[in-house]
Amino acid sequence: MVQCNTSSMARSVVVAGAALLLLLSSLTCVLCSTSSQGMDGGVDVDIIHAGLISSDDEVTVRAIESSLDANLIYACGSFSGHALFGRTSVESVGRTTFFLAQIDIAKNEVPLLFLDKETEGTSECVGLNRIGYHLYAFATFVGPAMSVAGTKLRSTGIGGMVQLEIATDDTTDDSLFVPLLSFDDTFVIGGVDVGADNLAVVGGFQGTMKFVEGESQATNFTSFVAYGDHHLRGDVFVYQFEDSDDISGMRATSVCVSDGGAMAVGGSGTAVVSDESTSSMVREEVALLHALRFDAAARELLPSRPARLRHALLSDIELLWHADPEAIVVTGVFSGALGTQAKEHPHHFVYPAEAEGAVDGFSAAFHLDSLELLWINTMGYPGSSVRSLFAATSRVHEESSVDSSEDASGIFVCGSFTGSRLAAGAYEQRSTQVEGGATLFVAEALPSGEWTRL
Numbered sequence: 001m002v003q004c005n006t007s008s009m010a011r012s013v014v015v016a017g018a019a020l021l022l023l024l025s026s027l028t029c030v031l032c033s034t035s036s037q038g039m040d041g042g043v044d045v046d047i048i049h050a051g052l053i054s055s056d057d058e059v060t061v062r063a064i065e066s067s068l069d070a071n072l073i074y075a076c077g078s079f080s081g082h083a084l085f086g087r088t089s090v091e092s093v094g095r096t097t098f099f100l101a102q103i104d105i106a107k108n109e110v111p112l113l114f115l116d117k118e119t120e121g122t123s124e125c126v127g128l129n130r131i132g133y134h135l136y137a138f139a140t141f142v143g144p145a146m147s148v149a150g151t152k153l154r155s156t157g158i159g160g161m162v163q164l165e166i167a168t169d170d171t172t173d174d175s176l177f178v179p180l181l182s183f184d185d186t187f188v189i190g191g192v193d194v195g196a197d198n199l200a201v202v203g204g205f206q207g208t209m210k211f212v213e214g215e216s217q218a219t220n221f222t223s224f225v226a227y228g229d230h231h232l233r234g235d236v237f238v239y240q241f242e243d244s245d246d247i248s249g250m251r252a253t254s255v256c257v258s259d260g261g262a263m264a265v266g267g268s269g270t271a272v273v274s275d276e277s278t279s280s281m282v283r284e285e286v287a288l289l290h291a292l293r294f295d296a297a298a299r300e301l302l303p304s305r306p307a308r309l310r311h312a313l314l315s316d317i318e319l320l321w322h323a324d325p326e327a328i329v330v331t332g333v334f335s336g337a338l339g340t341q342a343k344e345h346p347h348h349f350v351y352p353a354e355a356e357g358a359v360d361g362f363s364a365a366f367h368l369d370s371l372e373l374l375w376i377n378t379m380g381y382p383g384s385s386v387r388s389l390f391a392a393t394s395r396v397h398e399e400s401s402v403d404s405s406e407d408a409s410g411i412f413v414c415g416s417f418t419g420s421r422l423a424a425g426a427y428e429q430r431s432t433q434v435e436g437g438a439t440l441f442v443a444e445a446l447p448s449g450e451w452t453r454l
Contacts, residue, residue: 057081063128076125086110098123118147127192151177157184190253202252239301261294266314307371310339326368361386375449384419425451
């Protein structure tokens with residue numbers, strides 16, 4: 001069995017729009033086909049190309065990326081039991097084992113494979129990013145050590161977070177495997193993103209979180225943002241989300257970072273909201289969006305007032321490239337009436353959309369600094385349910401030969417739905433599955449939010 005977790009794949013894809021659409025289509029049409037609904041918000045799938053990736057137990061694909069020319073796909077995840085990657089047969093060394101596989105779609109091969117050969121507990125992929133020709137894979141492990149490509153990294157506590165860097169234009173196994181964070185108590189990594197010269201990690205921990213040249217402590221389990229260079233060497237700046245009278249219990253699950261050090265952090269928590277039916281204030285679980293910016297003079301991360309979404313669950317955040325001022329695209333799901341925070345009062349909401357199905361999907365754009373809502377669009381169909389969505393935004397990199405004027409800032413949303421069909425604007429897609437199964441989809445939108453393809 002193979003499991004594709006559609007909530008956090010293909011982050012910060014740096015290719016032109018046409019190549020990006022090819023990448024996402026490769027995920028739905030080449031790597032896997034859906035068969036049934038997963039228990040953790042993912043989708044259970046079977047590999048179409050027999051023997052490409054398989055296991056006698058389970059394989060989880062957490063994230064995908066493409067090479068700069070989109071000829072190769074990189075899949076990052078974990079597996080248990082006995083697995084086949086192309087012609088390579090491997091055994092899991094722990095309950096779950098991290099992998100990074102290079103997939104040649106045209107040749108139906110897996111020419112390059114990196115595996116954890118040490119962790120007896122669990123090691124899992126938590127993110128995959130590419131900047132130009134450099135690919136960054138991120139993993140967590142619980143156990144005394146993790147070993148990839150001949151490099152063994154030990155934890156000073158119960159486990160940690162590591163980074164594997166390779167060059168996508170190189171077919172050798174040359175790599176850089178380095179430690180990022182180490183924990184002595186409970187921890188979880190919610191998301192990670194890479195900018196031109198920086199790195200942002202979000203999650204939660206209790207006890208001590210150590211990095212190469214410092215540490216941060218939390219008496220109780222606390223959500224955090226860690227910000228520094230690509231390998232978290234030198235100065236690392238940590239912001240911990242503290243409870244207030246207004247918002248409590250923040251759980252950070254996604255992040256994006258701009259080249260200039262501006263960050264958006266998505267998650268959920270309990271907030272004070274206005275109950276229209278009783279004209280009173282109540283505490284309610286809401287989706288939360290925080291903006292932070294690194295202040296080089298003050299040498300700290302400075303937050304702004306968070307934005308809230310009612311009856312919604314956030315899935316992913318991406319930068320909207322070429323937007324001025326800086327903007328982000330947020331994806332997620334909602335049921336009932338989707339509430340967005342009113343400008344004049346943070347406790348009051350307006351309701352721009354009503355779900356057509358049991359659970360609908362949405363994409364929304366916000367200014368990065370002010371978190372002012374720019375637009376919001378939805379997708380759904382009566383009787384259908386949308387699963388978690390992830391977004392990718394096209395960006396022409398300076399190392400690419402693609403004309404930067406062509407499809408330079410498209411928005412792509414990938415996810416799955418159950419039911420007979422899905423509608424996004426004027427476009428519809430019918431289910432390809434038997435009753436009870438889930439169908440993967442790729443939707444495309446303009447920077448203005450208008451759907452142009454499904």
